[in-house]
Amino acid sequence: MMNQQRCSNFLVFLLSFILISVTPFFAPDSSDVSATMTPSPAGELEKLKQEEARLSSLLAQVRQQKLSVLQSRPLTIGIIGFGRFGQFIGKSFSKYGNVIGTSRSDYTKIASEMGAKYIPLSNLEEFAMEEDMDVIVIAVSIVSFEDTVKDLVPHLQKRLEEKGSCPLIVDVLSVKEHARNVLLNHLPQECDILCTHPMFGPDSAKHSWQGQTFVYERTRIDGVLLDPTKGYDSNSDNEGQFVDDQGNSHSAHENSEAHVEGMDRIERFLSIWEEEGCNMISLSCKSHDEFTANSQFVTHLMGRILEGQGLQATPIDTKGFQSVLRLIETTSADSFDLFYGLYKFNRNSKETITRLKEAMNEVVGKLLKMEGESEEQLNSCL
Numbered sequence: 001m002m003n004q005q006r007c008s009n010f011l012v013f014l015l016s017f018i019l020i021s022v023t024p025f026f027a028p029d030s031s032d033v034s035a036t037m038t039p040s041p042a043g044e045l046e047k048l049k050q051e052e053a054r055l056s057s058l059l060a061q062v063r064q065q066k067l068s069v070l071q072s073r074p075l076t077i078g079i080i081g082f083g084r085f086g087q088f089i090g091k092s093f094s095k096y097g098n099v100i101g102t103s104r105s106d107y108t109k110i111a112s113e114m115g116a117k118y119i120p121l122s123n124l125e126e127f128a129m130e131e132d133m134d135v136i137v138i139a140v141s142i143v144s145f146e147d148t149v150k151d152l153v154p155h156l157q158k159r160l161e162e163k164g165s166c167p168l169i170v171d172v173l174s175v176k177e178h179a180r181n182v183l184l185n186h187l188p189q190e191c192d193i194l195c196t197h198p199m200f201g202p203d204s205a206k207h208s209w210q211g212q213t214f215v216y217e218r219t220r221i222d223g224v225l226l227d228p229t230k231g232y233d234s235n236s237d238n239e240g241q242f243v244d245d246q247g248n249s250h251s252a253h254e255n256s257e258a259h260v261e262g263m264d265r266i267e268r269f270l271s272i273w274e275e276e277g278c279n280m281i282s283l284s285c286k287s288h289d290e291f292t293a294n295s296q297f298v299t300h301l302m303g304r305i306l307e308g309q310g311l312q313a314t315p316i317d318t319k320g321f322q323s324v325l326r327l328i329e330t331t332s333a334d335s336f337d338l339f340y341g342l343y344k345f346n347r348n349s350k351e352t353i354t355r356l357k358e359a360m361n362e363v364v365g366k367l368l369k370m371e372g373e374s375e376e377q378l379n380s381c382l
Contacts, residue, residue: 066271074098075268076132078167080148081140082107082118088202089139089172090116092209096272097134102127128155135168135269142173142341146182153186166191168265172198174296174338176285178345180219180228192262193219194269195285198278199296203333210277217285218266222259228284293348298356300339303331 074097079086082101090099091114099116101107102124111118119127128136140148160166169191171179176195183193200212218226274280283291307328317325331339343349 073268075134075265075272076100076130077269078102078127078130078133078136080121080127080136080138080152082111083139084202085172086137086139087114089137089198090114092276093272096275098132100127100130100133124151125155125158128152129159129162133167134265135170137170137172139172141335141337142175142178142345143337145171145173145179146186149182149186153188156188156191160188160190168192168194168262168269170194170196170269172196174292174342175345176215176217176288177347180217180285183219184225189223192221192266194266195219197288197292198273203330208277209273212278213281214273214278215281215283215288216270217283217288219285221262221266222256224259228286289346290348292342293346293352297342297346297349298352299327300331300334300342301353301356303327304339307332 076098077090077093078100079090079093080102082090082103083105086101086103087107087110090101090111093099094115099111099114100119101111101116102119102121104121106118106120108118119130121127136152138145138148138152156166166188169183169187170193171183173179174197176197180193180195183191183195187193194216196214196216198212198214200209205212217228219228220226270280306324311325311328313322313325
């Protein structure tokens with residue numbers, strides 16, 4: 001129903017755009033409007049509404065066919081780091097495919113309750129050698145990500161030697177350039193890579209993923225490193241075309257079985273997030289980190305600073321202050337390791353801190369100047 005409404009909104013926008021496009025650049029004087037406007041024929045609006053309904057029905061049919069295709073060949077998805085977040089995504093994955101979790105702690109019972117298989121992290125080789133493994137999602141903390149990848153690599157190499165295949169490797173870190181570099185530097189060349197960031201978690205999306213933002217970059221397919229600024233565009237004039245880092249154009253249906261299978265596997269995995277209602281955004285890892293330094297990191301930074309003030313609710317709180325308390329509660333609920341990871345592994349974070357300090361000094365300076373404080377007094381306060 002939500003997608004049908006989106007389709008209707010898009011059609012209204014498209015019709016509005018067409019009408020605007022054919023209007024002369026210089027609008028006529030108001031006195032000439034009656035002379036230049038041509039009334040639409042009777043029944044034209046009804047025809048447009050019928051076409052709108054037809055397209056909405058067609059979209060619903062396509063989405064149903066897409067779901068059928070997704071369910072016809074369910075993925076087997078392994079999750080390294082089957083803690084709170086790993087279980088959170090694993091629960092939804094299990095609706096569409098098979099889930100295998102691994103972690104340091106014993107989550108056998110929890111995995112069984114969601115219909116998943118569990119293998120202890122001490123048996124990482126058994127996990128990596130699972131016969132039908134299509135995708136491995138690495139859902140560990142930012143600070144332990146590189147060590148986890150290094151531990152996984154020998155088992156992937158053994159799998160390549162014995163089975164001749166490597167699962168699609170997916171990360172879900174909040175910092176993307178770091179994840180991308182680690183995966184490219186350590187994984188075998190044969191491993192496809194998809195860098196993602198679900199910008200929500202067990203608290204913010206505990207009831208539904210509908211409308212939640214999911215950012216992704218198709219990084220490597222069949223040994224081809226994609227241009228992160230262009231990547232793959234299924235909406236372009238050349239449908240399914242993407243550009244590698246050398247500027248060469250490729251087709252999603254190139255004459256390569258490994259390429260076609262790799263592309264299909266990525267699209268099946270992304271379709272799970274689409275079917276759960278996520279707002280899908282294709283974005284380079286570089287652009288992601290630039291944006292999040294001024295959104296996610298600054299949010300956590302302010303939350304931690306305000307937490308240090310020891311702020312408490314009062315009987316006369318404004319709505320604004322209630323929002324401040326919610327910010328503190330939300331950010332402090334995450335581990336300090338996450339906050340440290342956002343700082344250490346996003347090269348834009350230090351610049352954000354510098355700008356925040358400058359803005360603080362500027363605001364306080366204006367206050368003190370209005371009080372008539374001397375320059376020396378100003379400097380002592382800043």
